[in-house]
Amino acid sequence: xxxxxxxxxxxxxxxxxxxxxxxxxxxxxxxxxxxxxxxxxxxxxxxxxxxxxxxxxxxxxxxxxxxxxxxxxxxxxxxxxxxxxxxxxxxxxxxxxxxxxxxxxxxxxxxxxxxxxxxxxxxxxxxxxxxxxxxxxxxxxxxxxxxxxxxxxxxxxxxxxxxxxxxxxxxxxxxxxxxxxxxxxxxxxxxxxxxxxxxxxxxxxxxxxxxxxxxxxxxxxxxxxxxxxxxxxxxxxxxxx
Amino acid sequence: xxxxxxxxxxxxxxxxxxxxxxxxxxxxxxxxxxxxxxxxxxxxxxxxxxxxxxxxxxxxxxxxxxxxxxxxxxxxxxxxxxxxxxxxxxxxxxxxxxxxxxxxxxxxxxxxxxxxxxxxxxxxxxxxxxxxxxxxxxxxxxxxxxxxxxxxxxxxxxxxxxxxxxxxxxxxxxxxxxxxxxxxxxxxxxxxxxxxxxxxxxxxxxxxx
Numbered sequence: 001x002x003x004x005x006x007x008x009x010x011x012x013x014x015x016x017x018x019x020x021x022x023x024x025x026x027x028x029x030x031x032x033x034x035x036x037x038x039x040x041x042x043x044x045x046x047x048x049x050x051x052x053x054x055x056x057x058x059x060x061x062x063x064x065x066x067x068x069x070x071x072x073x074x075x076x077x078x079x080x081x082x083x084x085x086x087x088x089x090x091x092x093x094x095x096x097x098x099x100x101x102x103x104x105x106x107x108x109x110x111x112x113x114x115x116x117x118x119x120x121x122x123x124x125x126x127x128x129x130x131x132x133x134x135x136x137x138x139x140x141x142x143x144x145x146x147x148x149x150x151x152x153x154x155x156x157x158x159x160x161x162x163x164x165x166x167x168x169x170x171x172x173x174x175x176x177x178x179x180x181x182x183x184x185x186x187x188x189x190x191x192x193x194x195x196x197x198x199x200x201x202x203x204x205x206x207x208x209x210x211x212x213x214x215x216x217x218x219x220x221x222x223x224x225x226x227x228x229x230x231x232x233x234x235x236x237x238x239x240x241x
Numbered sequence: 242x243x244x245x246x247x248x249x250x251x252x253x254x255x256x257x258x259x260x261x262x263x264x265x266x267x268x269x270x271x272x273x274x275x276x277x278x279x280x281x282x283x284x285x286x287x288x289x290x291x292x293x294x295x296x297x298x299x300x301x302x303x304x305x306x307x308x309x310x311x312x313x314x315x316x317x318x319x320x321x322x323x324x325x326x327x328x329x330x331x332x333x334x335x336x337x338x339x340x341x342x343x344x345x346x347x348x349x350x351x352x353x354x355x356x357x358x359x360x361x362x363x364x365x366x367x368x369x370x371x372x373x374x375x376x377x378x379x380x381x382x383x384x385x386x387x388x389x390x391x392x393x394x395x396x397x398x399x400x401x402x403x404x405x406x407x408x409x410x411x412x413x414x415x416x417x418x419x420x421x422x423x424x425x426x427x428x429x430x431x432x433x434x435x436x437x438x439x440x441x442x443x444x445x446x447x448x449x450x
Contacts, residue, residue: 039382041427042270168270179390197271199385199419208386210378212427217375220383 001068002029003160003191004053009062011048011214022048023059024214030193032159035186037205038195038216045214046195050162053193054085066160078108084153084190086163088146098140099124099133102152109156116155123151127181143174150181154190161185163194167201175200242293242334246278250286251327251335252428254296260322261287271424287325295331299324339425349422352377356429367437371430378426385419388412 011023022045030036040046051057052064055071056079064071071080079085099120106116124130129147132140140148146166153161163182167175183204186192194201202208202220210218242248246268253259253267264287265280278286290296327335352373359369391409 037386039385039423041424044427176390180392183390199381199388199416199423200390202382202385203388203416204390205386208382210382210423210426212430218379218382220379220386 002065003032003034003067004028004030004193005063005065006049006053007063007065009049009052009059009064011045011052011057011059021045021214023052026062026211026214026216028209028216030160030191033186033189033191034207035183035192035205036194036207036209037202038193038209038211039197039199039202040195040211041197044212046211047164048214049211050085050164050193050195054083054162055080056085078105081156082159084156084158084161086146086149086153086161086166088149088164088166088169096136097133098129098135098137098148101137102148102155105152105156119155120151123155124148126154127151128177141171142169143171143178146170146178147181150185154185158190160191160193163192165195165197165201168197179203242289244286244289246282247286247289248335248338250283251290251295251331252424254290254325255327255332255335256428256431258299258324258326260324262322290331291325294328295334296325297328299326339428348380349377356433366440367433370433370436374426374429374433377422381419381422381426385416388415388419 006026006028009023009026010021012019012021024045026045026049028036028049038046038049048057052059053066053071055064058072066080067082069080099117102120102124103111103113103116106119107113111119121130121133124133124147127147127150129144129151132144132148135144137145137148146169150161150163150166153163166178166182170178179200182192182194186206194205196202206221208220209216249268249272250264253264253271259267261284262280265283268278268283287296291298355373356370359366359373389412391405391412
């Protein structure tokens with residue numbers, strides 16, 4: 001059974017007197033543990049898709065289901081249980097350490113502070129950011145910001161992680177490591193739906209789609225990505241098994 | 242014109258009229274990490290493009306681009322920002338440059354040939370051209386998803402062996418080409434829509450958000 005399904009989802013936004021279509025009849029299903037990347041330019045509808053999947057926006061038409069339950073707008077209550085949303089722009093407020101920030105979703109759910117903190121430290125270690133635990137948000141490098149945001153989204157033990165363009169502000173040489181981290185999370189049986197604006201973002205994923213003008217377009221299921229030689233024949237799909 | 246930044250700025254201005262700081266932000270969003278010019282270089286690019294008559298200033302605020310709410314909030318006495326739009330020769334130069342960039346790729350050349358053939362004759366030309374672009378996009382996304390992610394660099398010893406360095410560079414070159422193709426696909430869809438609207442005399446709202 002699919003973990004997340006979007007069925008014929010559409011979304012329009014008003015901008016002054018104009019109306020713009022952000023999503024147009026989008027259908028998509030994500031299986032447990034699957035890593036799916038959606039390539040799109042800014043303003044292609046890619047972020048709206050993630051926000052609707054997370055219940056942060058209500059679609060105008062269509063339906064979203066997570067674990068068989070309808071996902072509704074959750075502005076007040078936070079995300080549906082089982083979904084983590086990676087927001088890289090972690091609030092830049094000072095005063096609290098990164099460990100406290102990562103523990104916040106647990107504290108909001110009533111977890112005891114010492115347990116929440118211990119889990120936060122564990123997840124910071126998992127994403128390779130344990131050195132950031134005592135820093136403040138404004139002290140983070142861009143790549144650490146992404147890792148910390150992932151730790152914060154993972155801390156509640158979600159089955160699905162929604163990741164919005166994790167590499168765009170990361171140093172070129174660090175991007176692969178961020179994507180490998182995302183891959184390792186999916187390998188740990190947490191499904192990941194990620195948007196990206198670069199070809200690198202769809203490397204090694206289980207399934208890649210493109211979005212433009214709010215419409216999902218091309219789709220490719222990755223074959224044996226890790227054993228594909230560097231030289232790939234052009235022009236014909238026949239060589240790919 | 243050799244500067245990649247100049248071409249990138251021209252491409253953004255063709256998409257919609259824009260001013261210096263906005264272009265700086267749009268360029269960062271679109272090409273961050275690949276092109277990261279300081280804002281002074283954006284203004285230098287605008288000057289160079291204007292000198293070459295590839296863009297021209299719009300004396301009034303660009304009504305199509307400005308958000309009406311944003312305009313209401315802006316104090317009326319503020320110095321108007323100079324928006325630039327592409328000239329016809331700017332749009333032509335950009336198309337030629339893009340075609341030049343693609344000359345290396347036989348698959349792409351073949352698709353352009355078919356698009357040219359479709360544009361000249363036939364029924365439902367836009368539909369056929371879009372189908373060609375869609376098929377090309379599928380091939381690109383398939384290729385991109387099959388590229389391997391190289392093993393992570395060891396943080397303590399960032400140096401890589403010579404063989405691995407070459408492998409990384411080859412991979413980066415292929416990804417860079419795919420990035421260019423993806424950008425081209427987005428551009429091509431808009432061009433085909435514009436072509437079809439000119440032909441049918443329709444002026445539908447663009448649906449991008």
